[in-house]
Amino acid sequence: MALHVMDEAARCLGCKKPRCQEGYPIGTNIPEVIRLLKEGKLDEAGWMLFENNPLTTVCSLVCNHESQCEGHCIRGIKEAPVHFSVIENYISTTYANKMVKGPAPSNGRRAAVIGAGPAGLTIAIILARYGYQVTIFDGRDKIGGVMRYGIPDFRLPDAVLDDIAYRHLELKGIKFRPNTYIGNTLTIDDLFRDGYESVFVGAGLWRSNRLNIKGESLGHVSYAINYLANPDAFHLGERVVVIGTGNSAMDCARTAIRKGARHVVCVARGDTISASQYETSYAKLEGVDFLMDKSTLEIRDDGVVLADNRRGEDGPTVTVEGTEKLYP
Structure with missing residues (x-):
């Protein structure tokens, strides 16, 4: 692991105008963190990461790096970008074990x-x-x-x-x-x-997005945020249809497979998958199928009614009449 991280760090060009930071919403000085690591100053690099972002370890695991820091890396134009997520994860998890200081002096407030x-x-x-x-x-x-x-x-x-x-x-x-x-x-x-x-x-946004179609209240239907909160509480069966292709949809599909589903398909309204390439590649590797250009019309006890979509002359996607089909 350490050798791989150092090899990856060595690929950083230390750009004077680092594009990686342009796509990094937290604002951490990525080239400086990498420079400190290469100089053997892991503790200083770790301090910088956590000082700027207390959840740096979390971000190293779940952020959409391909559209943020790594997606802006200059090396990515002709080859693989510098995978800062790997570097960030190594530094943060290693340095975290040394974070044992107690509380700061109280200001009385x-x-x-x-x-x-x-x-x-x-x-x-x-x-x-x-x-x-x-x-x-x-x-x-x-x-x-x-x-x-x-x-x-x-x-x-x-x-x-x-x-x-x-x-x-x-x-x-x-x-x-x-x-x-x-x-x-x-x-x-x-x-x-x-x-x-x-x-x-910071109470969060726990309200699910509705489809506003017939069948949403049936007993074998679940919203993603409810399912992911405790998948073991649900018994989905062997065939699962996930409506949507975002990162949450990938989470649901991959979780369903781990919980025993044998056939999982994600339904996309258009011709592209909105989840990151990273999450999509893992979903496909694990056996998730995809149906593209479909509208979800109704949910029934025996399946989901889908219809074909096509892009209209003026741009918006329209449903093609007469193409309705039940997917069990």
């Missing part, structure tokens, strides 16, 4: 964070660096939000989030109140009453 997802965790960790006494409230029993309850373990292991809970929350004195919804028994007014001077709300 309290802050509440509602939601233990990526936004809530990030702001809580940053506030704790400045001495705030932070309490995180979340309706689930563990931290992570969509990272834990919306991304499969084979992409983002729970152990990564458990390590964040220990090193970034517990060791830093950040308190976590699980299974606690703000707005029911406790309100934001109660938080201010109890001495919190500021409240950050």
Whole structure:
């Protein structure tokens, strides 16, 4: 692993105007991190990663690198780009084991964070660096939000989030109140009453996107966000149809295969797959099939009714009448 990482780091050209940073939404100085690693200053590189992005290990695993940092790498024009995700993951996981410092000196001020997802965790960790006494409230029993309850373990292991809970929350004195919804028994007014001077709300977007077609309420239908939260609670059977081809669709399809489905197909409305090439390639490798240019018209007890699509003369996709077909 280390040899591979160093070989990959050696491929970095150290561009004066690094294009990789143009596509890197977090803003970490990628060339500097790589330079430090090549000089044997792994701890300094690790500190830089976590200082700029407390969830750097998570990002190294689940971000869409091919359209962000790696997709902008100058080497990618003629050959494979520098795979910074591999470098970032190695540095962050190695350096994390050395992160054992306790809380920063208290500034005597309290802050509440509602939601233990990526936004809530990030702001809580940053506030704790400045001495705030932070309490995180979340309706689930563990931290992570969509990272834990919306991304499969084979992409983002729970152990990564458990390590964040220990090193970034517990060791830093950040308190976590699980299974606690703000707005029911406790309100934001109660938080201010109890001495919190500021409240950050990062409750997440847990509402599913509806298709608004007949059959959505049937017992063998599930929305992606509900299924991924606890796949073991669902019994999908051997044949599964996933409507959509985004990264969440790939997560559902690949999870269904791991849970015993024998035939899984993803349905695309157009002629392209919207998921990343990385996720799509793994889905195909694991046996997921794809139906392109299809509209989903109805869900029945015995399958899904699809129809062909074609692109109209003025651009919009239209459904071709008379092409309806039941896919069991």
